[in-house]
Amino acid sequence: MxxxxxxxxxxxxxxxxxxxxxxxxxxxxxxxxxTAKETAFDAVEFEQIKQLQMGRPWLMLLWSVDCPPCFKELKMISNLSQQVEGLAIVIVNTDEQVEASERQQIIDDYQLQQFQHFYFEDGKNDHNRFVIDPSWYGELPRSYFVDANGKFHGKSGLINEAILSKWLIPN
Amino acid sequence: MNQNINITRYIWLTLSALLLLSHTVAAENHKHMTADKGVKTSTQPCQSAEIRCAKTVTSAFAPNGDLWRLWSHDQRLHYQVSADKGQSFSASKQVDIAAENISARNENRPKIAFDKLNGVYLSWARAGEKKYTADVRFSYSADYGKQFSEPVTVNNDNLLTGHSFNELHVSADGQVSIVWLDGRLSYQLRKQGKEANGSAIFLAQANPSKNTAEFTNKQLANGTCVCCRIAIDVNQNAELAVFWRHIFGDNIREFALLTLNKKQQPSLLQISHDHWRINGCPHQGGGLSIDQNNRYHMVWFNQGDKGKGIFYASSIDAGKTLTTPLSIGKQSAQASHPHVIQNQNKVDIVWTQFTGTEHQLWSQSSIDNGKTFAPAKQLAQAKFGADRPFLIKHGNRNYISWQRPQQGHWITAL
Missing domain, CATH: 1.20.5 (Single alpha-helices involved in coiled-coils or other helix-helix interfaces)
Known part of the structure; x- marks a missing residue:
């Protein structure tokens, strides 16, 4: 009992x-x-990103909440990611003085949670920019088309959707 | 009985396994939380209202020689006054107006100006709830800062769209001119389902000291870059001149100039020809300073096929013709964010460079009104980021104002 x-x-x-x-x-x-996972960007993270993506063409997109054309590029990526899964894209926010929630809201709005997201820590904007590309002056959006051998091709300003999809979706 | 013991054992085993599993989940969650906390403590954002923590600082001389500096913290404006040209400052004061969402970062920052009647004038952009919406705001004090008027919205379109990157000029007798980037035209086009590229430049004028506080709104240009600060100055005919980054053709972003001639409609003149094609945000406005002979001195930054880096040029006919643009600063050292001021026969230019670890403030000076320049000099450094540098003048001296977040505001005579 x-x-x-x-x-x-x-x-x-x-x-x-x-x-x-x-x-x-x-x-x-x-x-x-x-909420998308976000990591603070630095030289060590950058090396890891490059190693991880090595061997296939990928895209690194840098954006800011203060850049209206950046939103058009985020929207393009959002559209493409709904058509094809597993796109090789790394997204980096370059705002220093912006609350994390403000960035995350935008990532959520464009349904970009599945990508790797990085952000620049306060006071580190120029350092990080220099690590990525000393010849880039911070104009946005900035897209790096990285080939399978790890070679970077930088482009400032909104990119053409056809070029983007050709790069990310091989035939 | 045996079976009963087995069931009990089984239940206990399951229970232990579950406990272990739940502990692992909790530990995993805890790890995430600790990691987040770690990120927060490592950045240690400077959070107080003191000027050291400000992202941007705006400095200006009052006609009596007092140097004012203005910054924003937590939806408020704060200022300090120096009676000894920046050697020492009064205790900081908060502008006594209701809290609002003041834009103060990068190219966007509050402005301050004075008249000769003890008037202190403030203007800023108030960001809205919706992304890229803001209003240009204005408040003034008739008693040298003791009391400020209740802020008013300067743009008169009542539209939920962008109105920011405001510049402020106040004449000796209190005539206020505010110039800003305005989204109302593109907003209306988009509402009609049409394509729109860029912003417009609007001007508002009023004289609150003469009881004409109502701001008129006038369109000066359309199709401008949406994220670069504007530069303004007034020539010897008391005409306002505006210098900004305009969109020419297929996203060629070049600098343009116009002077508000009292008789004619203002006409836009293209100043730079560097051919920078970018459908994006350079976040780099120019600088304009007009001398006693109405020579316009200008600096700008571009990354075009035909011109890269900082350039200086001047014009004796309000932009119709131009001296050959002179390259300033070291392009390979990220020379950017130039500003210029003319005083007597002197032309001073400042800009920032970055070494990979350190921000540097550089200057170059001409004593023959911009014909030739002495070699560039490094003036100061910053470790934790750097604001754009600005030149201001009082009497025959020029001063540099440079905010270095966490380190402090740097102001010195050239």
């Missing part, structure tokens, strides 16, 4: 634990879905 009560208690406990666990997991997934 005592044993039976004990078992009942344990079963209730297990049920409660399982519900909690499932809820926690679901909530964690939900959070991940809502």
């Amino acid at each position: 005592i044993n039976h009560d004990n078992n009942k208690f344990i079963i209730a406990l297990v049920a409660w634990l399982m519900t909690t666990l499932i809820n926690t997991t679901l909530m964690a997934k939900e959070t991940a879905k809502e």
Whole structure:
């Protein structure tokens, strides 16, 4: 009788634990879905990005919340990513003085959560720009078409959607 | 009985496994949280209202020789006054107006100007809730800063669109001119389903000291770059001149100039011919300073096929003809954000460079009104980022104002 009560208690406990666990997991997934993971950009991260992408053509897009044409390029990428999965794109926000929530809102609005996102830490704008390309003056949007051998081809200003899709979607 | 023990054992095992799993999830979550916290503490943003933490600072001399500096923190404007040309400053004061979302970063920043009657004038852009919407705002003090008027919106279109990058000029008798980049024309075009490229330049004028506080709005140009600051000055005929980055043809971004001639409609003159084609944001406006003989001294930055870097040129006929543009600064050292001022026969130019680890403030001076320049000199450094440098003048001396976030505001006579 005592044993039976004990078992009942344990079963209730297990049920409660399982519900909690499932809820926690679901909530964690939900959070991940809502907010894209962002990493502070620096020279070490940049090396890792390059190594990770090596061997295939990829695109690095740099943008700012203060750059209306950048939004057009984000929209293009958003459209392309809905047609084709697994596009090789790395997105870097160059704003220093902007709240993370402001950037994330835009990433969410354009449904770009699946890409790798980086941001420039406060006071590091020029440093990071120099690490990426000392001949780039910060004009935006800035797109780097990186070939399979890791060679960078930089282009300032909004890029043509056909060129973008040709680069990212091989035939 | 045996079966009962087995069930109990099974339940306990499951329970332990679940406990372990839930602990792992919690630990994983905790790791994420710690990582986030780590990022936050490593950047250590400078958060106080003191000037050291400001992203931008605007400096100007009052007619009595006082040097004012103005910055924004947490939706408020703050200022300090120096009676000794920037050697020391009064305690900082907050402008006593309601909090609002003041734009103060990069090319966008509050402005300050004075008349000769103890008037202090402020103008700024107030960002709206919706992206790229803002209004140009204005407030003034008739008693040298003791009290400021309730801010008014300068743009009169009542449209939820962009109105920012404001510049302010106030004449000795209190005639206020505000010039800004205005999105109303492109907003209307888009509403009609038409394509629109660029902003327009609008001018508003009023004289609050003479009880004409209502700002008229007048369009000066259309099809400008949407994210570069404007430069303005007034010539010897009291005519306002405006220098900005315009869009020519298929996104060729060149500098243009116009002078508000009292008799004629202003006509736009193309100044730079560097052929920078970019459908984007250079975030680099120019500089304009007009001398006692109405020679216009201009600096700009471009990255075109025909011209790259900073250029200086002057014009004796308000932009119709131009001296050969002179290249300024070291292109390979990221020379950018130039500003210029003319005073007596002297022309001073400042700009910033970056070495990969350090920001540097550079200057170059001419004592023959821009015909020849002495070699460039490095004047100061910054470690944690740098604002654009600006030149201001009082009497026959020129001063540089350069905000260095976290390090402090740097102001000195040239």
